[in-house]
Amino acid sequence: MATHREVNPFLKSALEYGPILLFFIAYLRLKDRTFTIAGTEYDGFIVVTAAFIPLLVAATGIMWALTGRLNRMQVATVVLVVVFGGLSVWLNDDRFFKMKPTMIYLLFGGILAVGLLRGQSYLKYVMEEIMPLQDGGWMLLTRRLMYFFIGLAIANEVIWRSFSTETWVYFKTFGLPVAMFGFFMLQGKLFQTYGVDKADR
Incomplete structure (x- = not known):
């Protein structure tokens, strides 16, 4: 192991x-x-x-x-x-590489959706050590992140199909990471409400 x-x-x-x-x-x-x-x-x-x-x-x-x-x-x-x-x-076709973020976010969103349908938060298994939450918090965060991933997949499709390659490269390099950072920053109230002190675990 x-x-x-x-x-x-x-x-x-x-x-x-x-x-x-x-x-x-x-x-x-x-x-x-x-x-x-x-x-x-x-x-x-x-x-x-x-x-x-x-x-x-x-x-x-x-x-x-x-x-x-x-x-x-x-x-x-x-x-x-x-x-x-x-x-x-x-x-020799750049469309496949441009579709890659779409596939990644649909995959992650789909995995989270399967967990939610089973009454589980797969996100908890990945992030519990760095961000302990009550079970209700994990379910809510997982649901929000699932929708967020689907939104990113849609945004990627719109941008690479409607704008120039250079615009898409800027979006992929900076837009996607900033969007992800912004998403977690906006979850501050959730973390305060459902946060668990590691000493109490």
Whole structure:
């Protein structure tokens, strides 16, 4: 059985967000360029996507080696990046990679929905150690997060289908993380109402 190990928070953040920031920087530098590889032309977005896939896999592998475990969300994210990013590169079609956040958020929202239908909060199993709540709080937070994930999936579809690739890259790099941060910030009253002191557990 693997032992969970703590890792330097700065290193953890670098491994989690570094690949995304590098993707963003590389896209800005290469977005207007076209590359000919093995007789096929690829625009900058596809080339950056091709580089992002192994970078994310490597960062996730390092995280696993350092901590001794990965949560289900991390594993699902890597799998979907490899599948949809790989399809974009293989078919030279950026639409697959742009659909990836939609699939991720629908997957997470669907998992939470299944738990709610069974009268359980799967979110509790993932976050209980860092954010202890009463059972009623977990159910309410899970329901809200389920709807939030569905909303993000819809927003991603609208943006990549209706706006430019550059707009979508900004949305993916900054909009989605800010939205997630804002969601949890707005749950302050819920945390106060249903919070549990770790000393009382």
